[in-house]
Amino acid sequence: MSILEIKNLSIEFGGLKAVDDFNLSLEEGEIIAIIGPNGAGKTTIFNMLTGIYAPTKGSIELNGESLLGLKPYQFAQKGIARTFQNIRLFAASTVIDNVKMAYTHQCKESFFECIFRTPKMVEEERKIDERAMDLLKAFDLESKADILAKNLPYGAQRRLEIVRALMLEPKILLLDEPVAGMITTELDDMAKMVRELRDKLGLTVILIEHHMNFVMPIADRIKVLNFGETIAEGSADEVQNNPDVIAAYLGGGYKNVITNA
Ligand SMILES: Nc1ncnc2c1ncn2[C@@H]1O[C@H](COP(=O)(O)OP(=O)(O)OP(=O)(O)O)[C@@H](O)[C@H]1O
Secondary structure, three states, rough: OEEEEEEEEEEEEOOOOEEEEEEEEOOOEEEEEOOOOOOOOOHHHHHHHHOOOOOOEEEEEOOOEEEOOHHHHHHHHHHHEEEEEEEEEOOOOEEEHHHHOOHHHOOOOOOHHHHOOOOOHHHHHHHHHHHHHHHHHHHOOOOOOEHHHOOHHHHHHHHHHHHHOOOOOOOOOEEEOOOOOOOHHHHHHHHHHHHHHHHHHEEEEEOOOOOOOHHHHOOEEEEEEEEEEEEEEEEEHHHOOOOHHHHHHHHOOHHHHHOOO
């Protein structure tokens, strides 16, 4: 059975069909990319998959359970975590605090246990520290744990966003333009890290990205949107050679994005 089953997902804003009949059946451990021109509906799909927007039509099932009607924090509790197109860190907090804050929803300790710092509470804190440091290490941020998030270089801030999402212990990770603004060497590092996440943690990933040098080698499957509609789906080779995709996206104003990435 697929881990995530999305059927006929659609949303309208006024008369605008931002997403029209989007379908996706996702297997555990897959890396799927959603690509397409600006305004195609990619982020809107993420917003529906995290409870920010309620779809006009369609269904979202995680391991056979419908997620429709849940609030964003409930989507996170069920196992869908995301990063955003624009970096959203607590700039004046340290790197490690940014990461640990994400775990608070999982804490079961009572007010009493927190105030009196019971052995259970201390043990829980130790586990959170350990998990946070393990993740920072996996994303090459271990040595930056104690500096303020705002003082990290741009690429490191993007990696920190991913670490923070992973503290939620998700089954599915949604990455919205994870390499936007990064230089070529950083793209390669990020691709390696995302692949390791899948291989070591069995994580399932859906990503949105305009950098085709990042997307093509990493994605098991690619879905291409244009004006809210899915115009193609397949492997990197299939999608790159699809005339509709070339006309709508790859061959147009986005050529520079690809060759300069
Ligand atoms: N809350 C909203 N109200 C009205 N229109 C919206 C809203 N959210 C998105 N849209 C519209 O839906 C369409 C799809 O937008 P979306 O942000 O999903 O595109 P995108 O593919 O992610 O683009 P980009 O690559 O620029 O991020 C656009 O026409 C956008 O203006």
